[in-house]
Amino acid sequence: MTFYVTTPIYYVNSSPHLGHAYTTIAADVMTRFQRLVGTEAFYLTGTDEHGSKIAEAAEAAGEDPQAFTDRISQRFRDLLPLLDVENDFFIRTTDAPHKAFVQQVAQRMYDKGDIYKDTYSGWYCTACERYYNDGELLEGNACPIHKRPVEHMEETNWFFRLSAYKERLIAHFDANPEWIVPRAKFNEARGLIDQLEDLSISRSSITWGVDVPWDDSQVFYVWIDALFNYASALTYAVEGEDLSAKFWPPTVQVLAKDILKFHSVYWPAFLMSADLALPEQLFIHGYLTVGGDKMGKSMGNALDPFPIIEQHGPDPLRFYVLREVQFGSDGAVSQEGFERRYDTELANDLGNLVSRSASMLVKYLGVDGVAKVPAVPADSAVRASAEATIATWRAQMTELDLSGALETVWVFVRELNKHVEDRAPWALAKDEANAELLATTLGELAEGIVTVAHALSPVMPSTSVKVAAMIGVDAGALQQWSWGIAEGRDVTKPSPLFPRLETAKA
Numbered sequence: 001m002t003f004y005v006t007t008p009i010y011y012v013n014s015s016p017h018l019g020h021a022y023t024t025i026a027a028d029v030m031t032r033f034q035r036l037v038g039t040e041a042f043y044l045t046g047t048d049e050h051g052s053k054i055a056e057a058a059e060a061a062g063e064d065p066q067a068f069t070d071r072i073s074q075r076f077r078d079l080l081p082l083l084d085v086e087n088d089f090f091i092r093t094t095d096a097p098h099k100a101f102v103q104q105v106a107q108r109m110y111d112k113g114d115i116y117k118d119t120y121s122g123w124y125c126t127a128c129e130r131y132y133n134d135g136e137l138l139e140g141n142a143c144p145i146h147k148r149p150v151e152h153m154e155e156t157n158w159f160f161r162l163s164a165y166k167e168r169l170i171a172h173f174d175a176n177p178e179w180i181v182p183r184a185k186f187n188e189a190r191g192l193i194d195q196l197e198d199l200s201i202s203r204s205s206i207t208w209g210v211d212v213p214w215d216d217s218q219v220f221y222v223w224i225d226a227l228f229n230y231a232s233a234l235t236y237a238v239e240g241e242d243l244s245a246k247f248w249p250p251t252v253q254v255l256a257k258d259i260l261k262f263h264s265v266y267w268p269a270f271l272m273s274a275d276l277a278l279p280e281q282l283f284i285h286g287y288l289t290v291g292g293d294k295m296g297k298s299m300g301n302a303l304d305p306f307p308i309i310e311q312h313g314p315d316p317l318r319f320y321v322l323r324e325v326q327f328g329s330d331g332a333v334s335q336e337g338f339e340r341r342y343d344t345e346l347a348n349d350l351g352n353l354v355s356r357s358a359s360m361l362v363k364y365l366g367v368d369g370v371a372k373v374p375a376v377p378a379d380s381a382v383r384a385s386a387e388a389t390i391a392t393w394r395a396q397m398t399e400l401d402l403s404g405a406l407e408t409v410w411v412f413v414r415e416l417n418k419h420v421e422d423r424a425p426w427a428l429a430k431d432e433a434n435a436e437l438l439a440t441t442l443g444e445l446a447e448g449i450v451t452v453a454h455a456l457s458p459v460m461p462s463t464s465v466k467v468a469a470m471i472g473v474d475a476g477a478l479q480q481w482s483w484g485i486a487e488g489r490d491v492t493k494p495s496p497l498f499p500r501l502e503t504a505k506a
């Protein structure tokens, strides 16, 4: 079994913001989890670089489109190490092998009779780069996303026979009720199939794009070019090797709801026409909102991830976006919200647990400042709880309930803190008669902390390594969880994990 995850390719008409970071982080967390449980994984992200909007933006910047897309695409690529994202490939739709792939696939669809010439007219939003039906527009013929007037356009171009795939699409939805999650998005997508119209897939008005191989007066319009990136990437991500047989189709494609229709209707129909297997699942995540507005590429309201990363590194941001907003739903994020989570959960709940546990180990069991983590009896209640935590966490991560999995870990973190209070090692240490219970308690805390570090590692990779190191457990040993990893390890005086923000400000 393999795991292949994709993010949408990001459109290079704007700079990266937290909305992009969110999708990219989520897919990275899924990938790291799969690797942790021993599955071979491939993670694809990249940039979408064609279309009239890019050509216009390049012209406005006084650059040719290739130089412009080189520059902006690099900004998206630069974001990945900042977020500690381990993608396997970064695709650009201006890559020569991608363009050749699109032409080859489209030729196949054309030869099959799925592509024909016709004249199209309709309401076009240049910001969305798509047509809208009358019924979809807001008052005053405005785009429902951008809330500004659309233009009436008419042109002759190539059409994909989308309507011919209606029955097959319906059959696919009926046979695969989990192929789009959450359920509400499945239903929404299923509803779109009832009114299928053929789809315009080329433009004569655009020059910055992939040429239609049988008609040099036209280039492919954004979707057929962009969507096939998920397939083309596997053919050239590794030089001299085609990974398609190993990884196609995608296990999960992560996207936001604004591109649901393209991925849930057009994309499977394109794949059917091209005789390629369909993705196993689309996961539609919600929007991070700021003051009630979607954090989108054409909106100027983004919460800036860069200062947060600069101050704290990527882990607290990765943690915050998945913890604050239920993955799959919309939710508000803010600088205040980030600081609150950081202080209460990272500095207090987790940071204190680790530092006081390690300190007590050294203080009560240390010899010359080094303590050996004691063994824990098999009937330990903390052990039972750790095993249950890992089982639930694994199931939730497998089902892509990333926020639920974090909550499961946090319930256990709080339980460990309560265990400290209940057992009060500082009181036990006063009486030699309690030596065994003291050792057991400190052993339970050490094993519990390693359990937390393991389960947090997909979300907070460097933090989890630091946490485990404080119990004397190295990164390699953290890869595979079992109760007892900490036993016998050397613990020394801890260093602070999360300096408190309040202290930093004071």
Ligand SMILES: [Zn+2]
Residues within 6 Å of the ligand: 125, 126, 127, 128, 129, 143, 144, 145, 146, 147
């Ligand atoms: Zn629009």
